[in-house]
Amino acid sequence: MKTKAVRLYGEKDLRLEEFELPAIGENEILAKIVSDSICMSSYKAATQGIKHKRIPNDVANDPIIIGHEFCGEIVEVGGRWADLFNAGDKFSIQPAINYEDGPVGILSAPGYSYRHIGGDSQYVIIPAEVMEQDCLLPFSGEAYYHGSLAEPMSCIVGGFHANYHTTPGSYVHSMGIVEGGAMALLAGVGPMGLGAIDYAMHCDRKPGLLVVTDIDNARLERAASIYTVEEAKANGVELVYVNTAEEGKGIDYLKSLTPKGEGFNDVFVYAPVRPVIEQADKLMAFDGCLNFFAGPTDPEFSATFNFYNVHYAATHVVGTSGGNTDDMIESLKMMEAGKLNPSTMVTHVGGLDAVIETTLNLPNIPGGKKLVYNNVSMPLVALDDLKGMEGELYEGLTKIVEASNGLWSPEAERFLLENAPAI
Incomplete structure (x- = not known):
């Protein structure tokens, strides 16, 4: 044919x-x-x-x-x-x-x-x-x-699964984010960041605190209109949007949002920007995991990392560039169930x-x-x-x-398929 x-x-x-x-x-x-x-x-x-x-x-x-x-x-x-x-x-x-x-x-x-x-x-x-x-x-x-979109969504799911944490005195890594812990999504209102907010609110291993940052108020407001603080609360997640370009909204403020001001258990970086990575490094709590999600195009791309904290505070970094088949199946099933x-x-x-x-x-x-x-x-x-x-x-x-609040939808897809000219 x-x-x-x-x-x-x-x-x-x-x-x-x-x-x-x-x-x-x-x-x-x-x-x-x-x-x-x-x-x-x-x-x-x-x-x-x-x-x-x-x-x-x-x-x-x-x-x-x-x-x-x-x-x-x-x-x-x-x-x-x-x-x-x-x-x-x-x-x-x-x-x-x-x-x-x-x-x-x-x-x-x-x-x-x-x-x-x-x-x-x-x-x-x-x-x-x-x-x-x-x-x-x-x-x-x-x-x-x-x-x-199950494939890109599976990349987000894979990132949450790839993070790991440790117990002092043990060499066993506990895979996944800290359930009920403090999570930050930096540069987190782009398309993949929005997917991460959705997943964090509706998956079966949620953070207790979710802080989402960006430097663009319009993007933050758009995200907040889609994934509301109220909906997050109904799902057991305290959701906070922060414009880190505003005065007084830097590292100290972000850490102050966490329990006892000790920092975040899981920090995701959704833009390959050196200052954002270095900010993430400074935000981690003891045994904090930094997930460098956004892939750079420059093979020489680098940023500083506090190795004193690696040694004494057990901080660590992972990088994820995709999800596996199980992650994709999870994405599909959550979409079928209306959870994503x-x-x-x-x-x-x-x-x-x-x-x-x-x-x-x-x-x-x-x-x-x-x-x-x-x-x-x-x-x-x-x-x-x-x-x-x-x-x-x-x-x-x-x-x-x-x-539909400016979003694409199943109804929009059906209308397009029924009315657009065939190629």
């Missing part, structure tokens, strides 16, 4: 093309992709080409389909998997399949390494290794974009024909996640810019988005 997809041929060489997919084998599954959210990792892959460790060396002749944060539904199931999956089932995929025999070895991943599977295609062939590694994940949530709403991450929507320009210019486009629908023709549009745009599609979307 034919499909339209965005394929990578080399550095900054992305092409939207229509081509023929082969018939599936007994070990494969044919699927329709409905939505994909564009990740900075795709920008890195598209700009680096074969220099990227996940990109095969022969893409100039055998291009790969980009995109790895996708959700869709199964169309046809090969015989080997007929007892496990059915046509019509919705699914998401954990792209980190850890398959040693893939096109580039253990680093092989859908959206980077494969000719016939990637998020920015109308139809894909899911190879056997995805199912063999238990990375084809059933999803029964009401919106496809929830399934797309990743809508706060989405700031732009578009169609498959918006993917190339969006991917190659991603660092220059402000906001959060750029969500695309693969069977739709639509330029990338910021949700904030919908109002005033002409046409029944944009006018309808404006009403729906305004009714």
